Amino acid sequence: MNNYYALVMAGGSGTRFWPLSRKRLPKQFLRLKDGYSSLIQMTHTRLKNTFSPDNIYYVASAEYSKLIKNEIREIDESNIIVEPLPKNTAPAIGLSAAMIHKRDEDAVIAVMPSDHFIQNETLFSEVLKVGYKVAANDNIVTIGITPDRPETGFGYIKKGAELETIDGISVNGVEAFIEKPNRQKAIEYLSTGRYLWNAGIFIFTAKKILSEMGKLMPETLDTIFKVRDLIGKDPKKAEELFSTISSISIDYGIMEKVSGIRVIPADLKWSDVGSWGAIRDILPKDEYGNVNIGENILIDCQDCVIRSEKKTVAAIGMHSVAIIVTDDAVLVTPLEKCQDVKKVVDELDKIGKKGLI
């Protein structure tokens, strides 16, 4: 598998972990706990079970590429692909595939996010190997996560019939990629057992993805090739060209339109680490279900996430609440409302406290 490459999407920004995550330090660079690795470091370590470091690529903005270099010391700078501008996943993946293809015409690429958590690493590694075999055969393959709850925050993949079994692992057809459902639909999806979570993990040959892109978004691909050859030579011109590309996701631009995609269903114990509530699911808890990061005192508290590594937090009688203390801010929110931190960030922006964003 010398021609097997990982492409880690590390361009994501977001504020769902405010006040811990900031514009300058998005989620993939967060340490859930001091002494822990950052999510991107965990991703890198996980990938080394399958890929040689030389074959692991990252794609991100110039700003984040410095953070990546900092987090993953062993990475060669040439393995960090810098998007000239953020244009969503399709252009980033297209550009990366074009660059990897230039190095290795027979490249098989596994694309995935940098900021997810996978507990079952052994299975992940096995599934990636099966994915390689299927993709090498000129297929686009995705890994579909076995759902364990009627989640409305993810897209779903409706799996088709089993097409083959490789090394004891099933490979199925894909009937459809489905947008985030409402609660009722999500319950239905869970009960049928035919729907999987779309975790944004795709495996394909560079040739295949470039060829599909050439069919579905020919102008974009054309620009991507030009940009690839300008990067390093005329970055200004590269950026100028890249700016003309439409922002579009790989799901919407390619995956939902290509037929014959395959899916490997896998119970990876995966989390998108999408909220403080998800953190509670991942990290070790005390006997009352509290995640307590720091030397905090909890009295009559249940199912909370408390994180404060300098100040001592004393929480009394709190249930399912997040209390997050950083050097300049404190967040207190019920876990079920933690997506409202977006409102906090909007408000900070409005009142001009941009240093806190």
Added chain:
Amino acid sequence: MNNYYALVMAGGSGTRFWPLSRKRLPKQFLRLKDGYSSLIQMTHTRLKNTFSPDNIYYVASAEYSKLIKNEIREIDESNIIVEPLPKNTAPAIGLSAAMIHKRDEDAVIAVMPSDHFIQNETLFSEVLKVGYKVAANDNIVTIGITPDRPETGFGYIKKGAELETIDGISVNGVEAFIEKPNRQKAIEYLSTGRYLWNAGIFIFTAKKILSEMGKLMPETLDTIFKVRDLIGKDPKKAEELFSTISSISIDYGIMEKVSGIRVIPADLKWSDVGSWGAIRDILPKDEYGNVNIGENILIDCQDCVIRSEKKTVAAIGMHSVAIIVTDDAVLVTPLEKCQDVKKVVDELDKIGKKGLI
């Protein structure tokens, strides 16, 4: 009223306002809000409506007496009476009365706590003047606060018949001093209209209180006179002697046993500032009933007390919760459980974080 003296009890320590109050900085020295006066400063200012600064005395431990000097710059050091040891209120008042009596044999003294809040300052001043007239006539007088809720955290005074009216203000007999009641009793007390809160404010001549003390606790009074004459000359001996005195409150030691005490009922809009909940009652609130001290962002919050003057707190969906942030600690508690901060302090003591107490 040149012979009218205020005696402010400033020896109290406590942890009900942890993490804001500490052993070294108890409640009377707290600023509820930056830019606000401390409670003891507010007490001093309030008393200056009635007393000349030269006639305002403080009694406290040596440690706190330095803090008092710091808070109330205009006070002469000789007006701060240092208790050799904490022995509850009866010995502190006895010693103070003995000292003031030495200066002025005809002294009338109004004793009161240093850490309460009185909104109706004009009425307070008027009541103090009436109290002077009643006390000068060889009576012990107390001010009873008109209750507005069935509070179980205070002692009560059962008022007797109206004995006289001075300057339009009623003076009643006292039928009984009553310990903190249970909820049912408190509801009953409120409904009858015959019970008042005991706010610890007493007015008497120095002669009268010393004479009652002579009858009820003669050994203590004897020691107090000796200590008075030793202070400043032989502090070590004074402390040694004072250490032999029993700790006892003025209520239990004197007031509950003396007959003929009078009470002036007064609707002072008084608060003992006993908890974060009481703070909510006193300070200005936003339209949702939140007290927000600092530049904090509240989203869907109601009836909260948020205090953080350096870090920005973002609170989402919190109801009747206190969030208190200091330089080294954060407290999050429902207001109705805020008396449990005592448990936090106990826990901090147990795990050896004494710096936080």
